[in-house]
Amino acid sequence: MTQSNQKYNILIVDDTPENLRLLAMSLVSEGYSVRVAPNGYMAINMAKDKTPDIIILDIDMPTMNGYEVADHLKANDSFREVPIIFLSAFQDTHAKIKAFNHGAVDYASKPFAVEELLARIATHLELYELRQTLDRNNRSLNLTLHDKEEEIFSAQISTIVALAKLAESRDDDTGLHIDRVGNFSQLLAKTLLSKQDKRFDIDEQFVDMIYHVSALHDIGKVGIADAILRKPGKLTEEEFETMKMHPMIGFKTLNTVLKSYPNNKMVRMGSDIAKSHHEKWNGSGYPEGIKGENIPLSARIVAIADVYDALRATRPYKTPFSHEQAVSMILEGSEKHFDPRLIDIFEHIHSEFDRVWVDITLKKYHDALKQPDEQGRAKGVTHHHAN
Numbered sequence: 116m117t118q119s120n121q122k123y124n125i126l127i128v129d130d131t132p133e134n135l136r137l138l139a140m141s142l143v144s145e146g147y148s149v150r151v152a153p154n155g156y157m158a159i160n161m162a163k164d165k166t167p168d169i170i171i172l173d174i175d176m177p178t179m180n181g182y183e184v185a186d187h188l189k190a191n192d193s194f195r196e197v198p199i200i201f202l203s204a205f206q207d208t209h210a211k212i213k214a215f216n217h218g219a220v221d222y223a224s225k226p227f228a229v230e231e232l233l234a235r236i237a238t239h240l241e242l243y244e245l246r247q248t249l250d251r252n253n254r255s256l257n258l259t260l261h262d263k264e265e266e267i268f269s270a271q272i273s274t275i276v277a278l279a280k281l282a283e284s285r286d287d288d289t290g291l292h293i294d295r296v297g298n299f300s301q302l303l304a305k306t307l308l309s310k311q312d313k314r315f316d317i318d319e320q321f322v323d324m325i326y327h328v329s330a331l332h333d334i335g336k337v338g339i340a341d342a343i344l345r346k347p348g349k350l351t352e353e354e355f356e357t358m359k360m361h362p363m364i365g366f367k368t369l370n371t372v373l374k375s376y377p378n379n380k381m382v383r384m385g386s387d388i389a390k391s392h393h394e395k396w397n398g399s400g401y402p403e404g405i406k407g408e409n410i411p412l413s414a415r416i417v418a419i420a421d422v423y424d425a426l427r428a429t430r431p432y433k434t435p436f437s438h439e440q441a442v443s444m445i446l447e448g449s450e451k452h453f454d455p456r457l458i459d460i461f462e463h464i465h466s467e468f469d470r471v472w473v474d475i476t477l478k479k480y481h482d483a484l485k486q487p488d489e490q491g492r493a494k495g496v497t498h499h500h501a502n
Contacts, residue, residue, distance in 0.1 A: 123240055124148045126167035128158040128184065129202065130176045134225075138171065141229050142236070155179030159187055166193055169240055171232075174203035174214070182217045189218045196246070196371060198239045202227065208356045215363060221338045231340065238337050246372055249274045253376040291475055292424055293330040298471045299420035301326040306460050307416075314456075315412060324384055329417045331385040332392045335365025347431035362402050365389030387411035392418050395452045415454045419445060419461055422452070427472055438469040 125147050129135050135151045142149045150167070152158035156179060162170070170188070174181035181201060188194040201214040204225040211222045220239055223232050252274065304322045307315055336344060339361055343354045350358060369386040376382060390402065391414035398406030426441035436444070442465045449458040461468075 121146050121148060123168045124150070124165060125169050125171065125236070126150050126152065126158060126161060127171045128152045128155065128176075128181070129171075129173040130154060131173070134173070134202075137229070138232070141233060145233060155181070155184035155187075158184055162188060162194055162197075167197060168243060169236060170197060170199045171236070172199050172201055174201055174205060174210070182213070185217045185219065196243075198243050200232075200235065200239065202232075208353065211357070211360065215360065215367065220364070220368065231342075234341075242337060242368065245274055245277055246368070249372055249382075250375065253372070253379055253382075292428065293332075295424050295472060295475050296332065296417065296420045297326045297329045298475065299423060299468055300329040300416050302464065302467055302471065303416050303419060303457060303460060306464055307457070310460070312456075317412065320380070321384075321413075324381055325413055325416060328381055328385045328413070329388060329420065331365065331369065332388050332417050332421060333361065333365070334368060334385075334389055335361035335363065337368075338364040345431075349432065359393075359401050362390050362393055384411075384413050388414050388417050390414070392421060394418070396454055397451050399451075410454075415457060419453055419457060422448075423468055424472075438465075438472070442468075 198220040200221040394400035394410045426436045449455045
């Protein structure tokens with residue numbers, strides 16, 4: 116039992132008693148406070164009695180299905196921000212997309228693996244709490260004097276980094292990806308600003324923000340199952356379609372905050388990047404297939420940074436490319452994948468990308484070597500006993 120879980124109140128809605136019993140017992144054993152409802156009407160009344168921190172909601176129920184329950188709850192300001200995880204035997208991609216369109220933050224298929232569902236619930240509860248922290252920071256921003264602005268900005272940065280690390284920890288064992296992407300993105304943005312090209316809406320604040328906010332580009336991967344996210348081999352067509360949902364999951368997560376605070380530039384940039392960093396200049400990307408300057412500038416910049424880092428990185432399913440190979444592949448993507456004007460800049464500064472890659476990567480491993488292991492020895496250093 117985890118004592119910290121006792122503060123969380125979970126509502127389970129399912130018309131199958133065995134599912135209610137199994138999931139409730141599993142959550143109670145983890146220390147959560149749990150309530151169960153066998154139908155949608157009872158669930159709505161129970162939510163009104165006490166607002167849940169998360170709702171696990173079956174779709175296929177008589178009289179009032181899960182989509183209708185979600186729509187009813189989301190229409191009420193009291194429940195609009197409460198995360199909903201849909202639970203259903205429907206396996207097709209259409210059902211999953213429909214679930215997200217009805218306000219879900221995640222979708223789990225029946226029969227479900229209890230351990231995986233518990234991990235997803237814990238992840239979304241942490242995200243929910245972090246979003247509430249960001250909400251409080253934004254409310255404070257509107258009430259404080261100028262001498263408090265720097266303090267609140269730091270709190271926002273901390274929340275952004277926490278959100279990003281939560282997503283990255285499931286997909287990048289080294290923990291360096293978002294650090295490098297942030298540096299690459301700022302390098303491109305700073306060089307673009309120095310060109311004073313009036314076709315680009317960019318200033319010093321944009322350059323500062325993109326370093327931090329680019330960390331959120333893959334935040335939507337919190338909604339993708341580990342079996343897909345960490346699969347060592349090639350994804351099936353259906354698995355890839357599921358993976359392609361992560362930009363919209365990230366966008367919905369951040370857009371929840373943006374709706375309440377439409378003037379927050381950091382959240383707006385993060386929302387743009389999360390949704391559009393897989394779009395392509397020629398319109399062949401996803402999730403919306405937009406093209407050219409319809410893709411936000413921040414997302415166009417992060418797309419180059421993200422692809423460069425992915426090409427250089429070692430993954431279970433691929434060997435790393437050299438800097439020269441990565442540069443060649445990115446240049447070939449000009450006017451197809453990438454904004455050709457940004458590629459012109461990349462072509463002139465790509466050696467700086469290599470320097471950043473080497474500096475950050477080597478520093479991580481040098482720091483790791485200095486850390487003592489559980490026996491007090493430096494990692495990688497062997498001590499021999501004297502004869």
